[in-house]
Amino acid sequence: MELVADRTAAEDVLLFVNAAIASTGQREFHSDADAQQWSMEFLHEYMLVNYRDLYAATLTLGVNDRNAAAIIMRLLQTGRDASVAQRAVEGRLIAKSLAEMPTNRVYHLFTALRKARVNNRRTRAIIREWLVNRPDPAFEAVKYRSAFQGAVRHAHLKVDDLPAGEMDAFLFGRQAAGRFATPLFESWRRAHFDRRAVFELPYTVAEGFATKHRIKRADFLEQIAPQLTRGERLRLQRSAARIGAAHLVADVADLSRMPLTRLAAYVLALTVEEREERRLELTDALRAAALRVAGLRAGTWGRVAAVLDDSFSASGSSEKRRRPLVVALAAHFLLRELATDYRPLWLSGGDDPLMVRARGVTSLGERILDGLETRPDLLVVVSDGWDNAPVGMAAEVLRVWEERLDPEGRTAVAHLNPVFDAAGLEVRRLSPTTPTVGIRDAEDLPELVAFARFATGRTGLAELRAHIEARVARRLTEETPCST
Structure with a gap:
């Protein structure tokens, strides 16, 4: 009986890992988005309740960003159910995962935590640590202003702890600063009334101001081109082609540097x-x-x-x-x-x-x-x-x-x-x-x-657990590049 239970547990873990790698909760050829999401919700809850330590460890097994965020969300929501040792390992795994996750996905997760009122001490500490270590907080404060502001408030973070001046005035307007000394903040301020400043902003922010100023799409693409990232250039090529402006966002980057x-x-x-x-x-x-x-x-x-x-x-x-x-x-x-x-x-x-x-x-x-x-x-x-x-x-x-x-x-x-x-x-x-x-x-x-x-x-659970624990140990000793 123990052997059967052991193999069943191993199969449960493998079932979840495979699903969390492949499923993004979106429509597939043979199933719709609702079915995908309901199935994944069940698997997440099942793993959290029955195999919490292995559930956290799956963050090291290549699960996709959507499911990594869902795992982190549930671990932070249920910290009371974890032992002191489990919380210590979970905290380090979460920090590693957040550092590797796309920036927009992390802010989406922080917003979800705030809306769900997950505000325990561990959650605040994790958010604070991530924000304080951002390489360009001024850029992110402009690009993700609402989410950035919400994360700062949710984590009870003193804006003076962030490596960027004038953050308090920019986020909360607590000082009648008038003009900003920080160039990007000043461009954002001017863009409200000066269309020339629109083209000094990140593309996603500039797009909203372009609509406000009724700037023609072709003109906007031509002037915002220097601000585009390689990924934005690639995403915009198809839509730009429809208005005869593909040459304005032509991909001049070396394609050989792109991920496979x-x-x-x-x-x-x-x-x-x-x-x-x-x-x-x-x-x-x-x-x-x-x-x-x-x-x-x-x-x-x-x-x-x-x-x-x-x-x-x-x-x-x-x-x-x-x-x-x-x-x-x-x-x-x-x-x-x-x-x-x-x-x-x-x-x-x-x-x-x-x-x-x-x-x-x-x-x-x-x-x-x-x-x-x-x-x-x-x-x-x-x-x-x-x-x-x-x-x-x-x-x-x-x-x-x-x-x-x-x-x-x-x-x-x-x-x-x-x-x-x-x-x-x-x-x-x-x-x-x-x-x-x-x-x-x-x-x-x-x-x-x-x-x-x-x-x-x-394979039994013991062999699988040994493999996963080795991955966890290796992951926690690796240097982690900052997400972009």
């Missing part, structure tokens, strides 16, 4: 004609990004075959457009760098990854058979797991392979699923004995392939 998955998303958002025209540039950028992720592991994985899902369901949804296909494309370039010998197998039969698009049925079984034919050291399947041509063929192929053709397990098989199946409360599996793990970004692929050994249902 984000770069894959950018490539797939281009038209086929644009991809063909920029083939060499885009391919070199993808390979450079993949090589950065591979690092010292480049060329060390032996013979690798990859089954990559470009069926119609890889088109994702209106909220997560092409996301499964984006992950597959990024994984393709990363596996190419990791492998000594690499064989990609797209479901469509295509051999030009740069021109890949979501189409056709999900014929996983046939392509898995093709991948196993050469007996690689590793077979990686990147798919949402909806095997429908014919239904169940993939599971049968894998069963026969594992039981009869490769009982020694010389070929490792890992299924990476970028889609959370809300109805099943898990990422959909290909077969009961094939390890399946959720994936959000291709950058996590090496760690997830290593983690997949726990996802077969054969």
